[in-house]
Amino acid sequence: MTDTLRCAIVGTGAIAHSHIRAIAAYPNAELVAVTDLSRASAEAFAQQYGGPAVYDDLDVLLADAKPDVVHICTPPVAHTSQAIAAFAAGAHVVVEKPPAPSLDELEQMTDAASAAGRELAVVFQQRTGTAAAHVKRLLDSGALGRPLLAQCQTLWYRDAAYFAVPWRGKWETEGGGTTLGHGIHQLDLLSYLLGDWERVEGRMWRLDRETQTEDVSTATVVFQGGVVAQVVSSTLSPREVSSIRIDTEKATITVDHLYGHGHENWRITPAAHIDPAEAAAWELTGPEERSDHEFLLRDVFDALRSGAPLPSTADAPARTFELVAAMYASADADGAVITPADLAAHPTHRRSFASTVIDLRPER
Numbered sequence: 589m590t591d592t593l594r595c596a597i598v599g600t601g602a603i604a605h606s607h608i609r610a611i612a613a614y615p616n617a618e619l620v621a622v623t624d625l626s627r628a629s630a631e632a633f634a635q636q637y638g639g640p641a642v643y644d645d646l647d648v649l650l651a652d653a654k655p656d657v658v659h660i661c662t663p664p665v666a667h668t669s670q671a672i673a674a675f676a677a678g679a680h681v682v683v684e685k686p687p688a689p690s691l692d693e694l695e696q697m698t699d700a701a702s703a704a705g706r707e708l709a710v711v712f713q714q715r716t717g718t719a720a721a722h723v724k725r726l727l728d729s730g731a732l733g734r735p736l737l738a739q740c741q742t743l744w745y746r747d748a749a750y751f752a753v754p755w756r757g758k759w760e761t762e763g764g765g766t767t768l769g770h771g772i773h774q775l776d777l778l779s780y781l782l783g784d785w786e787r788v789e790g791r792m793w794r795l796d797r798e799t800q801t802e803d804v805s806t807a808t809v810v811f812q813g814g815v816v817a818q819v820v821s822s823t824l825s826p827r828e829v830s831s832i833r834i835d836t837e838k839a840t841i842t843v844d845h846l847y848g849h850g851h852e853n854w855r856i857t858p859a860a861h862i863d864p865a866e867a868a869a870w871e872l873t874g875p876e877e878r879s880d881h882e883f884l885l886r887d888v889f890d891a892l893r894s895g896a897p898l899p900s901t902a903d904a905p906a907r908t909f910e911l912v913a914a915m916y917a918s919a920d921a922d923g924a925v926i927t928p929a930d931l932a933a934h935p936t937h938r939r940s941f942a943s944t945v946i947d948l949r950p951e952r
Contacts, residue, residue: 733837
């Protein structure tokens, strides 16, 4: 067991602050090094958080600082090469979503991790929190009966200035639009609760924003066991909400929040025929942990220090990524059904998510 995990952060933009707060909250981890394309950004970040060493080059950082864990907080196009370099240097990797620009590149990352005997943890923090864990236990145990129907909505608002950032809204640098960049969070939570998917029918839409990629997507997803889910993702919705609803034989589960959930965001509504005593056993009680990087990385760090497998909140890096890829592949085939077998042998969408987007914008 490693006494204290030496951590490095690659990319010191907004999301890096969530990582350093989680590192600082863990008693056996420390930030030893940072790097960023902008030296000024890296130096300002380092000054704010205790003065870790600042490097201009990742390879030099890896050789000199010798981190145990590398936190990759850069745009998706850089993830693959940075993760492979970290594994080659003997470090574990924690990477922000989306983990890679393509399924083939994610496979390169997981292969490199296996070859090095290291772990790849993808940050899908919506899986975390005591409420999500409680609901997952109820579903897995069958206490709520068979899940039947689900809705998954990521209705966010991003104005024109958001897309003015040079790497955003372009297939070659961001990889995808709101489905990959935003909706993936709720899709991951839905998949965490319901398991593996069996088929997808999807569409990508461009309704307003100046972007190569989609600003809205819609899909029907069938999960194992026959659960049918309707999925909508948007960057055009002034009243923002992140929402999941699952209707089972005995109850309706809902979680409505925006960027993070706690106990107050979840509700389990029993069907009319359920005995109140049975419904009372489903109530969420006890100490609360909200969905957050802090609790995700706490459990990841515990596993890394003890040599245990990654927790279920950070494993299966391909599951949701493949679901998103299937949505893009379906849209590119005029909404055709895509199965995991189709995706495994797909001629284009393992290499790129670039897809047909139906443009319904009025003439500019």
